[in-house]
Amino acid sequence: MIRVRGLRVLLGGATVLDGVDLSVAPGEWVTVIGPNGAGKSTLLRALTGAVPYTGSVGLDPGVEVTALRRRERARRMATVAQSPAVPPGMTVREYVLLGRTPYVPPLGRESAADLAVADEEIAALDLVTFADRPMTTLSGGERQRAFLARALAQRAPLLLLDEPTSALDIGHQQDVLDLVDRLRRDRGLTVVATMHDLSIAGEYADRMVLLAAGRVAAVGTPAEVLTESLLATHYRARVRVLPGEHGPLVVPVR
Numbered sequence: 314m315i316r317v318r319g320l321r322v323l324l325g326g327a328t329v330l331d332g333v334d335l336s337v338a339p340g341e342w343v344t345v346i347g348p349n350g351a352g353k354s355t356l357l358r359a360l361t362g363a364v365p366y367t368g369s370v371g372l373d374p375g376v377e378v379t380a381l382r383r384r385e386r387a388r389r390m391a392t393v394a395q396s397p398a399v400p401p402g403m404t405v406r407e408y409v410l411l412g413r414t415p416y417v418p419p420l421g422r423e424s425a426a427d428l429a430v431a432d433e434e435i436a437a438l439d440l441v442t443f444a445d446r447p448m449t450t451l452s453g454g455e456r457q458r459a460f461l462a463r464a465l466a467q468r469a470p471l472l473l474l475d476e477p478t479s480a481l482d483i484g485h486q487q488d489v490l491d492l493v494d495r496l497r498r499d500r501g502l503t504v505v506a507t508m509h510d511l512s513i514a515g516e517y518a519d520r521m522v523l524l525a526a527g528r529v530a531a532v533g534t535p536a537e538v539l540t541e542s543l544l545a546t547h548y549r550a551r552v553r554v555l556p557g558e559h560g561p562l563v564v565p566v567r
């Protein structure tokens with residue numbers, strides 16, 4: 314599904330990603346972790362072809378992401394960025410409907426089927442009561458759910474999520490991640506996410522990638538990556554790692 318080789322990204326004269334290799338299999342959930350500034354968001358942006366890079370970002374079947382036209386890219390991958398821009402004056406329903414843009418014919422309008430898909434995702438993200446409200450009136454967490462609804466409405470097989478739960482309360486965090494996991498199984502989605510909450514990250518990911526200063530410092534199962542020594546080295550964090558039902562639990566200690 315994704316095959317990244319020797320990925321290097323320069324931004325403002327600085328090397329932000331430096332020789333990243335990463336493979337993601339169809340249906341897999343891979344979560345990228347790492348300290349602030351490690352290059353997580355940049356890696357996600359490179360996967361969508363949104364930043365210039367050297368090396369290779371190959372998509373199944375061996376197609377370089379930058380070779381795809383915008384519309385084709387949007388049918389293959391849907392992204393939730395950290396702070397997506399919202400066109401002014403849009404209601405939640407109008408915003409979620411933007412996810413159907415790659416399917417609307419040039420100069421055409423959204424079909425009844427497109428409207429139905431948007432409403433389905435609005436319901437899935439618990440946004441029905443907000444559907445006719447302007448996006449600007451939503452709380453941070455409500456808006457984050459609308460961003461995800463828009464991405465899901467794209468019905469792309471690859472979902473790229475940059476800190477998708479950072480504004481959510483603990484209940485909505487679990488709801489949203491459970492939903493993504495269910496969709497992964499039902500629709501065969503492949504998920505690449507970045508997350509700062511390491512315990513939650515480990516509970517949902519099949520594999521994790523620890524980025525540090527633009528390089529892959531570790532890759533493997535959550536139990537292989539979430540170790541006290543790796544987290545001490547790369548986050549300079551004092552933590553205890555406890556066994557959990559669905560993955561290691563990382564507890565900061567003073």
Ligand SMILES: Nc1ncnc2c1ncn2[C@@H]1O[C@H](COP(=O)(O)OP(=O)(O)OP(=O)(O)O)[C@@H](O)[C@H]1O
Pocket residue numbers: 324325326327329347348349350351352353354355356
């Ligand atoms: N346009 C730019 N010009 C110069 N440096 C940049 C630019 N964009 C990003 N960077 C730098 O690249 C590095 C990686 O940024 P990135 O946003 O990918 O990190 P991150 O791991 O997602 O961090 P965080 O956890 O804080 O969100 C940072 O040091 C950032 O300052």
